[in-house]
Amino acid sequence: MAQMQSKSRRVNTNRMIIAVSTLAALFGLVMLVWILSDVAIKGMGAINWAFFTELPAPPGEEGGGLANAIVGTLILTVVAAVIAIPFGVMAGTYLAEFGSTTKLGAATRYVADILVSAPSIVIGMFVYLVVVAPSGNFSGMAGAIALAIIMIPVVTRTTEEMLRLVSKEMREAALALGAPYYKMMFGVIYRAAATGMMTGIMLAVARVSGETAPLLFTALNSPYWMESLNEPMANLTVTLFNYAMSPYEDWQTMAWGAAFVITAAILILTVTSRLLLMKRKRT
Amino acid sequence: MSTDTSPPIRTRLHKPTLAPSPALGTEPLDVGKAKISVRGLSFFYDGKQALFDNTLDIGEGKVTAFIGPSGCGKSTHIRTYNRMYDLYKGQEAKGEILLDGKNIVGPGTSSLDLRHRVGMIFQKPTPFPMTVFDNVAYGLRLRGKMAKSELEGRVEEALKGAALWEQAKDALHHMGTDLSGGQQQRLCIARAIAVEPEVILMDEPCSALDPIATGKIEELIDGFRDRFTIVIVTHNMQQAARVSDYTAFFYMGKLVEFGDTETIFTMPKQEQTEAYITGRFG
Numbered sequence: 395m396a397q398m399q400s401k402s403r404r405v406n407t408n409r410m411i412i413a414v415s416t417l418a419a420l421f422g423l424v425m426l427v428w429i430l431s432d433v434a435i436k437g438m439g440a441i442n443w444a445f446f447t448e449l450p451a452p453p454g455e456e457g458g459g460l461a462n463a464i465v466g467t468l469i470l471t472v473v474a475a476v477i478a479i480p481f482g483v484m485a486g487t488y489l490a491e492f493g494s495t496t497k498l499g500a501a502t503r504y505v506a507d508i509l510v511s512a513p514s515i516v517i518g519m520f521v522y523l524v525v526v527a528p529s530g531n532f533s534g535m536a537g538a539i540a541l542a543i544i545m546i547p548v549v550t551r552t553t554e555e556m557l558r559l560v561s562k563e564m565r566e567a568a569l570a571l572g573a574p575y576y577k578m579m580f581g582v583i584y585r586a587a588a589t590g591m592m593t594g595i596m597l598a599v600a601r602v603s604g605e606t607a608p609l610l611f612t613a614l615n616s617p618y619w620m621e622s623l624n625e626p627m628a629n630l631t632v633t634l635f636n637y638a639m640s641p642y643e644d645w646q647t648m649a650w651g652a653a654f655v656i657t658a659a660i661l662i663l664t665v666t667s668r669l670l671l672m673k674r675k676r677t
Numbered sequence: 678m679s680t681d682t683s684p685p686i687r688t689r690l691h692k693p694t695l696a697p698s699p700a701l702g703t704e705p706l707d708v709g710k711a712k713i714s715v716r717g718l719s720f721f722y723d724g725k726q727a728l729f730d731n732t733l734d735i736g737e738g739k740v741t742a743f744i745g746p747s748g749c750g751k752s753t754h755i756r757t758y759n760r761m762y763d764l765y766k767g768q769e770a771k772g773e774i775l776l777d778g779k780n781i782v783g784p785g786t787s788s789l790d791l792r793h794r795v796g797m798i799f800q801k802p803t804p805f806p807m808t809v810f811d812n813v814a815y816g817l818r819l820r821g822k823m824a825k826s827e828l829e830g831r832v833e834e835a836l837k838g839a840a841l842w843e844q845a846k847d848a849l850h851h852m853g854t855d856l857s858g859g860q861q862q863r864l865c866i867a868r869a870i871a872v873e874p875e876v877i878l879m880d881e882p883c884s885a886l887d888p889i890a891t892g893k894i895e896e897l898i899d900g901f902r903d904r905f906t907i908v909i910v911t912h913n914m915q916q917a918a919r920v921s922d923y924t925a926f927f928y929m930g931k932l933v934e935f936g937d938t939e940t941i942f943t944m945p946k947q948e949q950t951e952a953y954i955t956g957r958f959g
Binding site (some may be wrong): 495506564565577581 | 765789793797800801805816819868869871
């Protein structure tokens with residue numbers, strides 16, 4: 395009898411926990427769908443040809459677009475990636491191939507892990523102090539450097555993980571054919587790890603393309619087309635921040651448009667990289 | 678690690694007699710012309726000794742099988758022949774391994790040159806993430822530029838040599854990783870023989886394969902006799918009996934018995950060898 399009771403209690407507890415956790419999952423899902431649909435519905439209203447081709451209009455004036463901010467964000471992200479990928483890939487290679495047991499390896503891994511979770515505004519402050527303050531002006535280059543600093547540890551750690559996934563036998567097989575170490579790395583190991591490394595890079599790009607805080611201190615923003623990397627540079631996230639906080643209704647609409655474009659771009663990047671990773675796991 | 682806490686293998690012995698190795702201090706068995714002469718080979722992992730004074734000759738153009746229970750040192754032994762252990766810190770070989778009379782242990786031998794002469798096949802098929810053609814051409818390309826027609830000829834020849842040409846000729850530009858397990862292993866064999874090594878080391882080449890794929894690999898090994906010197910590590914005693922001319926039995930890092938395969942399997946001199954081949958331990 396006591397056993398029966400405890401059994402029914404177990405079953406009831408089980409049901410309750412399942413119900414509560416299902417509710418929690420639904421709650422999370424509802425919030426996500428709400429945010430995404432709100433951004434999509436309000437954002438699509440702002441999207442038109444002019445949004446992608448024209449400069450911002452002064453408040454109250456009809457039309458205008460965020461062409462400079464879109465191009466600015468693209469430039470910032472590409473320059474950041476160009477800086478971060480070589481550093482990240484090389485550091486990851488060091489960690490995976492030579493830094494397993496060394497103190498430098500352990501220290502690098504530790505610092506990279508801290509940097510991955512460092513608040514991005516701190517990195518913005520750092521670049522402000524090191525680059526912006528000495529040069530005396532906000533610049534696109536400073537923005538790209540801040541984004542690169544955020545990317546480097548992500549690329550480093552995924553490169554390391556992906557290289558470690560390549561089997562010992564694969565390395566030995568290449569070396570057993572008489573390949574020198576560097577030819578084994580470039581000809582076989584990077585190739586074997588390529589999809590995973592690409593995924594890491596794309597996730598890092600997705601992460602920085604939504605960053606606002608580090609750009610506030612570095613690239614700032616601009617209502618004009620950029621002429622070089624040495625001047626403040628328009629970008630979507632800071633524009634979104636400024637426009638959303640502004641009292642003008644048409645600017646607020648523009649902000650929704652910016653939010654939609656950023657979200658869509660990051661979504662596409664993330665989904666693509668996940669698909670790539672899935673494909674890699676199958677083979 | 679569970680392997681560290683498990684009782685030493687000796688306790689699983691049916692009759693724990695450790696006779697002194699007959700190879701010690703005596704002349705190694707005459708195997709005809711020796712391709713590899715091992716003299717007093719010892720091996721250390723971070724100072725921990727794994728091989729004890731192994732001495733034997735590997736006959737040129739012969740198939741030599743290494744048998745013994747897991748952890749007995751047969752893989753460690755074979756991996757000294759192409760200095761695979763160079764890759765890892767803390768691994769060290771002492772003694773002499775003479776390849777055509779020239780010592781390959783210690784400084785003075787380039788492991789790259791050595792590996793051009795001594796190829797290796799691993800337990801797990803290791804096709805590189807590239808096409809079938811590029812897999813086979815990998816070793817050839819490492820050895821310098823070659824006319825396209827010659828390269829194609831040698832890839833075809835190697836694939837034929839590994840009995841893979843019929844299946845692979847229409848799939849040369851498919852990924853090597855898309856082949857079946859047995860085909861992948863034959864691809865690795867094609868890759869190894871494409872560069873015409875003198876010696877081929879095989880470290881349990883069939884243990885990941887089904888019986889049919891295993892049979893095909895054994896046929897290949899049979900056909901390689903005289904063309905290559907083959908050393909094969911195997912857990913499968915029938916396989917050793919089927920393919921090899923000579924068999925070496927290792928136990929706890931020592932070479933317990935070495936002889937022609939028929940003698941080892943019918944009239945072993947050491948009690949341990951008999952216990953192992955009759956399946957009483959190992």
